[in-house]
Structure formats: C-alpha cells, structure tokens
Amino acid sequence: MAEPALLLEAEGLCVDFAGRVALDKVAIQVRAGEIHAFLGPNGAGKTTTLRVLLDLLRPQSGSVKHFGLTLEPSSSAWRQRIGFLRGEGGAFFDLKAVDMLNLMSELQERPPVRRTEVLQALRLPGSALSLRLGACSTGMRQAFAITAALQHDPQLLLLDEPTNALDPLVRLAFLELLSAARARGSGILLSSHVLDEVERVADRVTLIHQGRVKLCAPMQELRLRMPRRVRSVGADGREHVRLIARADAAMLQSLAAENPRDVLIEDAGFDALFHTLEGQGAT
Amino acid sequence: MKLALTRYVLRRARRGCLLAMALPVLVGVVNGLAYPSWSRERDVLRPVVQRLSAWLRSDVINVDIFTPEGAFLIPFQHPLTLLAAALAAATLMLPLPAGERSRGGLEVLLSTALTRRKLVLSLAAALVPVALLLGHAPLVGAVLGAVCVGELQHLPLGTYWLVVLNYSLLVAWFGCLALRISVAASDGAHAIRIFAVCTGLAMLLDFLSHALRDYEWVRYATPLGWYEPSPILHNGAPNILSLGVLLLTSLLLLADALRHAQSRRSA
Numbered sequence: 356m357a358e359p360a361l362l363l364e365a366e367g368l369c370v371d372f373a374g375r376v377a378l379d380k381v382a383i384q385v386r387a388g389e390i391h392a393f394l395g396p397n398g399a400g401k402t403t404t405l406r407v408l409l410d411l412l413r414p415q416s417g418s419v420k421h422f423g424l425t426l427e428p429s430s431s432a433w434r435q436r437i438g439f440l441r442g443e444g445g446a447f448f449d450l451k452a453v454d455m456l457n458l459m460s461e462l463q464e465r466p467p468v469r470r471t472e473v474l475q476a477l478r479l480p481g482s483a484l485s486l487r488l489g490a491c492s493t494g495m496r497q498a499f500a501i502t503a504a505l506q507h508d509p510q511l512l513l514l515d516e517p518t519n520a521l522d523p524l525v526r527l528a529f530l531e532l533l534s535a536a537r538a539r540g541s542g543i544l545l546s547s548h549v550l551d552e553v554e555r556v557a558d559r560v561t562l563i564h565q566g567r568v569k570l571c572a573p574m575q576e577l578r579l580r581m582p583r584r585v586r587s588v589g590a591d592g593r594e595h596v597r598l599i600a601r602a603d604a605a606m607l608q609s610l611a612a613e614n615p616r617d618v619l620i621e622d623a624g625f626d627a628l629f630h631t632l633e634g635q636g637a638t
Numbered sequence: 639m640k641l642a643l644t645r646y647v648l649r650r651a652r653r654g655c656l657l658a659m660a661l662p663v664l665v666g667v668v669n670g671l672a673y674p675s676w677s678r679e680r681d682v683l684r685p686v687v688q689r690l691s692a693w694l695r696s697d698v699i700n701v702d703i704f705t706p707e708g709a710f711l712i713p714f715q716h717p718l719t720l721l722a723a724a725l726a727a728a729t730l731m732l733p734l735p736a737g738e739r740s741r742g743g744l745e746v747l748l749s750t751a752l753t754r755r756k757l758v759l760s761l762a763a764a765l766v767p768v769a770l771l772l773g774h775a776p777l778v779g780a781v782l783g784a785v786c787v788g789e790l791q792h793l794p795l796g797t798y799w800l801v802v803l804n805y806s807l808l809v810a811w812f813g814c815l816a817l818r819i820s821v822a823a824s825d826g827a828h829a830i831r832i833f834a835v836c837t838g839l840a841m842l843l844d845f846l847s848h849a850l851r852d853y854e855w856v857r858y859a860t861p862l863g864w865y866e867p868s869p870i871l872h873n874g875a876p877n878i879l880s881l882g883v884l885l886l887t888s889l890l891l892l893a894d895a896l897r898h899a900q901s902r903r904s905a
Contacts, residue, residue: 406904409745409748409749410748410905411745411748411749411904412904412905413903413904428753428754428900429753429755429900430753431751431753434749434750434751434752434753435751437749439746439749441742441745441746441749443742446738446741446742446743446746447743447746449650450646458642458643458646459746459750461640461642462640462642462643462750462751462752463750463751464750464751465751500746503746513749
C-alpha cells in the first residue's frame with residue numbers, strides 16, 4: 356500500500372540566536388492521516404521548530420516543504436491549508452470571542468466550516484462567544500484559540516502545547532477532535548511535553564533535546580525505550596532510587612531479593628530518556 | 639491587503655484617534671470663542687504680537703491674526719494640532735506589529751493566510767481614513783469656533799480645505815514613520831520610545847528654526863517644515879513642492895517598511 360502523502364517535510368533546520376544553537380539540523384515529516392508528536396523538555400527547541408515551519412522565524416539553513424512545495428514566504432496558498440495553535444495562550448484580548456474567530460476566519464480565507472462542531476466538543480456555550488477574551492478564563496481562551504486553529508478544517512495542524520490550561524474533560528474532548536481530524540486525513544504535528552496525552556493519540560514521535568532530534572520512531576517503540584525509575588524502601592526504612600532500562604523478570608527478581616517494604620516503578624521522564632539515548636548514541 | 643485586518647486596526651485605535659481628532663476641534667472652538675476679545679483689543683495686542691514674532695516662523699508672521707481668516711487658521715497651526723497628528727499615528731501603528739510582537743498576536747496573525755506584505759499594506763490602508771478624518775478636524779474646529787461668534791461668512795473655506803489636504807498628508811507622514819518603526823521595533827515599548835524621540839526631535843528642530851532666523855532652513859529637515867498653513871492662506875494655493883515632499887517621503891517610508899517586514903528574520 357502506498358504511503359500517505361507528505362504534508363510537511365523539513366530537513367537540516369539550523370537556527371542560532373546570537374551564537375547559541377537553538378536548532379541543529381532538525382528534520383521532521385508529517386504525513387496525511389498521522390498525529391506526529393514532537394516531544395521534548397522546555398527549551399528543547401519545539402516552539403522554535405514550529406516557528407520555522409510557519410516562516411515566523413527564518414533558519415540559518417535548512418528547507419521546509421508544505422504539501423510537496425518548497426515554502427514560499429510571499430504565498431498565502433499553503434497558509435490557507437494550515438491551522439496553528441500558539442502555545443502561550445490566545446491573543447486579541449480586546450475582542451469578543453466571536454469577533455476573534457471571525458477575524459481569524461477572514462484572514463485564513465477559508466470558511467469556518469467546523470466552528471460549531473469544535474465549540475460544542477470543547478463545551479463552550481454559545482453565550483461565551485459574546486464574551487470579551489480578556490474577561491475569559493485562561494482555559495476558555497485556550498479553547499477559543501483551539502477553535503480558531505481548527506474551524507477552517509485545515510489539512511495540516513501545527514499545535515504547540517495545546518492542552519495547557521485545559522481541564523481534564525476538555526483535554527479529553529480535544530484529543531478526540533484530533534483523532535477525528537486524523538481520520539479525515541489531516542496531518543497533525545503535536546508539540547508537547549506531556550507524555551500521557553501523546554501516548555493516547557500519537558502515531559509517531561520525534562524527540563528533541565537541546566535543539567537536536569534524538570529519536571524519531573513509532574509510538575510503540577518509544578514506550579519500550581522509556582527508562583523506568585524504581586523507588587524502593589528497604590527493610591531499614593531507607594529509600595533507594597535507581598534507573599533501569601525496563602522492568603523485566605530478572606530485574607524484578609533482583610528487587611525481590613532485597614526484600615523491600617515498598618516499591619514504586621514509574622516512567623523516568625524525558626531527561627532520563629534523553630540521557631539514555633545519549634549513552635546509546637541514538638540520533 | 640486584508641480589509642478585515644484594516645477594520646480591526648481601526649476599531650482598536652478608535653479611542654486614541656478620536657482623542658487626537660478632539661484636540662484640534664477643541665483648539666478651534668476655544669480659539670473662536672476668544673477671537674472677539676482679542677479682535678477688540680487689537681491696538682493693544684498688536685505690539686505684543688510683534689514682539690513675540692521673533693519666536694514665530696516667517697510664514698506664520700505673514701498671517702494677520704486680527705482678521706477672521708488669519709485668526710481661524712490658528713487651529714491648523716497650534717502645537718496641539720501637530721501633536722494630534724503624531725498621537726493618531728502612534729495609536730494606529732505602534733500596537734501592531736510592534737506591540738503584538740511581544741504579546742504573540744503577530745505570530746497568530748502571520749500563521750493565517752496573511753503574508754507579511756499583506757499585513758503592512760492592510761495597516762497602511764488604515765491610515766487613509768484616519769488621515770482624511772483627522773485632516774478635517776482643525777477645519778471642523780475653526781468652523782465651530784466661527785459659528786459660535788458669527789464669523790463663518792468671513793472664513794475662506796476653499797483655502798482652508800487646501801490646508802486640510804496639507805495636514806492630512808502630514809498625518810499620513812507620521813503614520814508611515816510609525817509603521818516603519820513598528821515593523822522594525824522589538825516590542826511596543828521600544829517602538830514608542832523611538833517614535834517619541836523622532837517626533838520630539840522634529841518638533842525641537844521646528845522650534846529652533848523659528849528661534850534662529852539664520853537657520854530657518856532647518857525646518858525643512860522635518861515634516862513639519864513641509865506643512866505650511868500660512869503660505870497656503872497667503873497665496874490661496876497649496877505649495878505643490880510641500881505636498882510632493884510629504885507624499886513622496888511617506889511612500890518611501892511605506893516602501894521601506896514593506897522591505898523590512900519581508901526581510902526580517904523573525905516575524
């Protein structure tokens with residue numbers, strides 16, 4: 356079966372700010388019908404990469420293609436087919452929500468065909484549309500920003516930490532919206548540092564750390580490679596913490612031999628994964 | 639050009655622009671109400687005005703402020719009217735793109751189908767109605783003042799309208815300067831500082847050109863030097879060179895804003 360079309364293709368992106376390397380030969384691809392998670396700790400280069408992909412920041416070197424065509428800064432054709440959600444909350448707090456959505460829709464040059472559906476999914480009542488964004492809660496503003504990004508049914512979605520400030524129910528509804536967009540054939544680049552939401556929806560994951568792509572793999576592979584942190588309380592009451600590659604039978608046997616009073620095994624998080632990958636020389 | 643953005647910018651700046659328009663109108667009304675008093679006392683006041691004329695530009699002195707046509711030209715020349723041009727330009731052009739650059743709104747706008755070129759052109763389009771409306775504000779002030787004291791029939795409205803044209807171009811010039819600064823500045827506060835320095839410098843040079851007669855040519859280094867209400871009233875016709883200089887330099891500022899917006903590394 357032929358692979359789905361490439362909606363976004365970036366290669367060799369290098370960005371530095373006054374000598375500090377922000378991106379070092381970053382490459383990323385998003386295909387139609389795929390949710391591609393872009394993971395990394397704060398300051399890893401996720402937002403910088405998204406800005407480059409949208410021509411909001413021009414790289415020192417590297418290339419970006421949207422829908423198979425090299426990024427043309429003066430063209431609005433590729434922009435019409437993209438939805439972008441900025442990570443740091445909404446903008447235009449002086450506007451009513453409905454006016455902001457109308458402005459975005461007019462600037463996008465595409466009708467807001469999915470506005471009602473998204474508003475309902477995010478549990479935003481119709482009366483909220485007449486509220487001034489400045490008077491809305493942070494969560495509501497984020498929900499309206501999501502609506503602005505999704506309302507024109509974009510083929511490619513670039514989302515920068517979209518679930519910040521969303522309550523758990525709305526977060527779940529948002530992830531369902533993403534799944535529905537994927538089912539319609541949209542490609543989604545989901546930048547996040549929240550592993551559990553990525554695990555729910557992502558098909559593929561790119562890990563970035565200190566401006567470098569450390570790993571690009573299917574989600575299942577990332578799960579297998581995620582190191583675990585084992586916290587055990589020994590018979591003497593002292594806590595021992597160790598990092599292991601995986602909690603396999605041999606490891607559990609050796610742990611049992613220590614006769615611990617209590618044991619907690621958890622994902623060790625990104626930093627540990629990045630250190631592990633560094634140790635393995637993964638790129 | 640995106641009219642939706644132009645409308646948004648106008649709506650956002652409406653309070654500042656209305657305040658700017660209110661200044662020349664207010665000056666005109668107060669001036670009109672005061673005119674009968676100083677007209678009655680012309681014999682006493684004329685020597686005083688002549689002594690003050692050492693601080694006035696030669697083209698200003700050419701106007702006799704004890705006649706209705708000269709007196710009601712004051713709203714066009716008043717420092718508050720000049721300040722109103724700068725105020726309207728700053729209110730209109732500095733919040734976007736400069737102000738929204740630090741708040742994140744600019745990136746939201748430029749992630750839509752809006753290109754950097756369309757952004758600048760949409761902002762420039764917002765200047766047109768503001769320049770025309772604010773351009774008429776001193777005329778409205780002069781007319782209201784004249785109506786209050788029954789002098790309307792003495793006003794050369796056709797000639798005043800030529801001054802309106804000159805003033806509108808001055809507003810457009812300040813608007814294009816503010817746009818150029820806004821495109822280049824790192825944030826709103828940075829843009830306001832640069833614009834305030836440029837405006838202050840222009841007004842200082844204009845004042846020095848009054849005070850230092852030997853250096854009167856200095857005023858032509860600022861846009862204020864090319865705004866000439868008194869010669870227009872004196873000659874009954876606009877100075878084509880002045881209008882041309884203001885128009886051409888406004889277009890050059892706009893072209894440079896476009897060039898800079900498109901070549902910026904970050905939005």
